[in-house]
Amino acid sequence: MKHSCTSIMLLLATLTMSSNSYSHDKFPHLEGPYLGQKTPGLTAEIFAPGIVSINGRFDFGISFSPNLDEVYFSVQPKEGPADIHFSKIENKKWQPVQKAKFTQGQKAGEMEPFVRADGKRIYFTGYSANFTNEQIWYVDRLDDGWSKAIKLDSPINDDAVMNLTQAKNGDVFYDNISKRKMYYAVNNNGEFPQVQELNVDTGSHPFISSAQDYLLVQARNKEDDERKDSEIYVYFKQKDGTWTKPINLGEGVNSSFHERVASVTPDGKYLFFSRYNEEGGIANLYWVSTDVIENVRPK
Secondary structure: OOOHHHHHHHHHHHHHHHHHOOOOOOOOOOOOOHHHHHOOOOEEEEEEEEEOOOOOEEEEEEEEEEOOEEEEEEEEOOOOOOEEEEEEEEEOOOOHHHEEEOOOOOOOEEEEEEOOOOOOOEEEEEOOOOOOOOEEEEEEEEOOEEEEEEEEOHHHHHOOOEEEOOOOOEEEEEEOOOEEEEEOOOOOEEEEOOOOOOOOOOEEEEOOOOOOEEEEEEEEEOOOOOOEEEEEEEEOOOOOOOOOEEEOOOOOOOOOOEEEEEEEOOOOEEEEEEEOOOOOOOOOOEEEEOOOHHHOOOO
């Protein structure tokens, strides 16, 4: 009986990937990486307008599979919790965007997916309808779909946490909401038995690069005391293992609006973030060449 119940839950987790889809008749024919979008240069551009970035809602927290043939991102309406949406390539073209619903209702909100470097696991934040009890969950890849969602068994979840990202060696970096600090945990054979506060000046929503040579964060503008908007900053790891002071990524990325929730594609070529520049402070996803990071790297 126990085996039967487990099988049913796995089946439901797989079936949900075929529900909540956009109309096949309306979805455009898209081929190639990044949903077939023209790639940006040193000035950020809106990503996949009308497909991923849709006016009137919050679009944020995007992650691609290692082969760039799947994309997962967060969508939150003006009212209510967020969902993770996704699309993938089948028969050489991108399929209509669908809702994932990984927890099958165990958590009202699901957001900020992160696809592991091997593509076999997705970490994400699950939370309650009243926007509390934020914890890290994950799903593992099956032959056809994803497993049932599992809450990460780690001291990471002893506090309210969100936005976990992972380096290639398995170390994870995340926001500890309870302590209002960024934390990290060293990978120990796939487990995270100890957590440590990240020793940097400021910031939230950390994104760690694959090689751990830089860290992206969002932080209130540090160059002008009168400004209250958040911008994307980068820390570079120094030879002694410490981090540099935060460096503003400049006008190609940041604006007078809020820029938040940065991430980098698995190939290292593009930086994604949300810009809260719609009427009412609602956000679209933007992307830009990661040359904007390399251009400010200390020589």
